[in-house]
Amino acid sequence: MKKVLIEEMSWVEFRSVMADNDLIIFPVGSIEEHGPHNPLGADYLIAKKAAYDVGMKVNAPVAPVMPIGNASNLMGFPGTVTLDPELLRNVLLQVCEGFIKQGAKRFLFINGHGGNTSTIKIVSNDLCEKYKVFSTQTEWWLILKQMSEFPCNDHGGKHETSMLMVVDDSLVDMGKANTVKRKNLTEKLVYEDGLTLNGVSLPSTFPLDKVTPVGNYGARAEEASKELGEKMYETYINYCCELAEEIRKIPMV
Amino acid sequence: MNKILIGEMSWTDFQEKMKDTDLIIMPVGVLEEHGHHNPLGTDTHIAESAAYEVGKATNLPVAPVLPYGYTTNIINFAGTISLDPILYRDVLKSYCESFIKHGVKRILFINGHGGNTDILQMVSRDLFDKYECLCMYTQWWEVLPQINKEWGCTDHGGYFETSLMMAVNEKIIDMTKAKSLLIFNLPRKLNILMAGNSIMLELMFLQIYTIFKK
Numbered sequence: 001m002k003k004v005l006i007e008e009m010s011w012v013e014f015r016s017v018m019a020d021n022d023l024i025i026f027p028v029g030s031i032e033e034h035g036p037h038n039p040l041g042a043d044y045l046i047a048k049k050a051a052y053d054v055g056m057k058v059n060a061p062v063a064p065v066m067p068i069g070n071a072s073n074l075m076g077f078p079g080t081v082t083l084d085p086e087l088l089r090n091v092l093l094q095v096c097e098g099f100i101k102q103g104a105k106r107f108l109f110i111n112g113h114g115g116n117t118s119t120i121k122i123v124s125n126d127l128c129e130k131y132k133v134f135s136t137q138t139e140w141w142l143i144l145k146q147m148s149e150f151p152c153n154d155h156g157g158k159h160e161t162s163m164l165m166v167v168d169d170s171l172v173d174m175g176k177a178n179t180v181k182r183k184n185l186t187e188k189l190v191y192e193d194g195l196t197l198n199g200v201s202l203p204s205t206f207p208l209d210k211v212t213p214v215g216n217y218g219a220r221a222e223e224a225s226k227e228l229g230e231k232m233y234e235t236y237i238n239y240c241c242e243l244a245e246e247i248r249k250i251p252m253v
Numbered sequence: 254m255n256k257i258l259i260g261e262m263s264w265t266d267f268q269e270k271m272k273d274t275d276l277i278i279m280p281v282g283v284l285e286e287h288g289h290h291n292p293l294g295t296d297t298h299i300a301e302s303a304a305y306e307v308g309k310a311t312n313l314p315v316a317p318v319l320p321y322g323y324t325t326n327i328i329n330f331a332g333t334i335s336l337d338p339i340l341y342r343d344v345l346k347s348y349c350e351s352f353i354k355h356g357v358k359r360i361l362f363i364n365g366h367g368g369n370t371d372i373l374q375m376v377s378r379d380l381f382d383k384y385e386c387l388c389m390y391t392q393w394w395e396v397l398p399q400i401n402k403e404w405g406c407t408d409h410g411g412y413f414e415t416s417l418m419m420a421v422n423e424k425i426i427d428m429t430k431a432k433s434l435l436i437f438n439l440p441r442k443l444n445i446l447m448a449g450n451s452i453m454l455e456l457m458f459l460q461i462y463t464i465f466k467k
Contacts, residue, residue, distance in 0.1 A: 003425075007294025007297060008292045010286070010288070010289055011287075011331045012430070014293060031317060034264075035264075037263060040267060064320035066320075067319070077264040078264050079259060079262060079355060081352070082347070083348070084347060091336060171261050176263070
């Protein structure tokens with residue numbers, strides 16, 4: 001039986017995997033609301049499955065998914081969990097340090113949650129500075145935005161819901177999918193994909209429950225489909241596999 | 254569909270569920286060696302599966318398992334990962350605090366790993382002092398011998414833990430690799446059982462091998 005999940009390997013199996021591999025795939029997620037139709041675990045479920053599929057294809061060990069991340073702006077919605085970014089940074093760093101002691105020199109983070117992005121970047125800097133190891137991260141919505149026709153500009157909307165249908169469509173209840181436009185902050189500070197002033201988009205964080213009663217936003221969740229999700233998912237996985245193979249070619253001292 | 258796993262509920266499902274309860278179940282594990290035959294995630298798999306079964310039987314929501322924990326003396330075995338104990342305490346506290354904000358007043362930890370025990374005790378006190386949130390934890394190896402004297406549960410990846418792991422997922426156990434060696438006794442009175450957690454087990458195994466070879 002081919003094992004890629006580290007949690008399913010014995011220590012001897014892991015040791016022999018690491019004899020000719022120094023790349024670890026590390027999925028990171030979050031528990032947070034994604035609209036009334038999607039599960040709270042959306043981000044970690046997508047990250048976990050994507051990491052597993054990439055690991056299987058490129059034959060690289062996959063760390064247990066870190067299921068909680070930073071989601072402070074969604075705390076107004078029941079079930080959302082948030083972890084201080086400093087804690088998340090230290091957890092990811094210490095887990096990677098453990099793997100570095102056992103021969104890891106490259107990490108590919110499969111991140112399912114936008115709120116984790118900046119923290120993972122900091123972890124990558126930490127790892128580079130302290131151990132001279134290589135790490136990078138992929139986020140399906142950022143990858144697909146650049147290489148496909150899918151804009152992926154929603155939270156629990158058309159694109160994310162479609163991705164989830166690929167992971168497990170029994171967890172999506174399309175009967176509850178409902179899209180409501182977010183309330184603008186002022187007459188001029190208005191929500192398009194993100195917050196904008198005069199059509200220019202701005203980085204911002206604002207308690208989401210103050211601007212929407214449903215929790216999902218962006219492209220209409222009602223338009224989600226498994227067919228769309230499969231196209232997106234496959235594109236993303238293929239990209240990650242190519243990336244993993246390239247990461248392996250980086251000359252490391 | 255009645256959902257038990259919080260990760261599978263939508264925020265509205267969770268809100269609905271919390272109208273009937275203020276108790277959640279939280280499994281915690283670790284990634285560490287459990288012999289040649291058991292998976293590194295043994296403690297996580299057992300805690301996760303037990304929490305799910307308990308949740309199903311009692312209709313209580315179950316939080317996603319935290320797969321990283323605190324382990325010290327077996328860190329030299331490949332694949333074993335530990336968080337700093339104070340970091341682990343902060344992470345667990347933070348995890349629970351999020352649920353407390355959503356109305357949780359009682360938490361039952363299902364702990365799969367002995368190294369986490371002290372931290373769970375600390376977190377339980379922290380949460381009670383700060384929020385009057387009542388926390389308790391159960392550990393199968395402590396509960397079972399009190400229920401059935403024949404179940405000693407004194408092993409690590411041995412007879413009892415491997416059996417329990419089989420009930421969870423026997424596909425990831427390889428019994429052909431199961432092998433038991435006596436733990437090397439330290440000089441004088443320092444038996445490993447009494448010495449607690451600070452001894453490097455790997456070192457001892459090396460010494461055992463050396464002794465056996467002679």
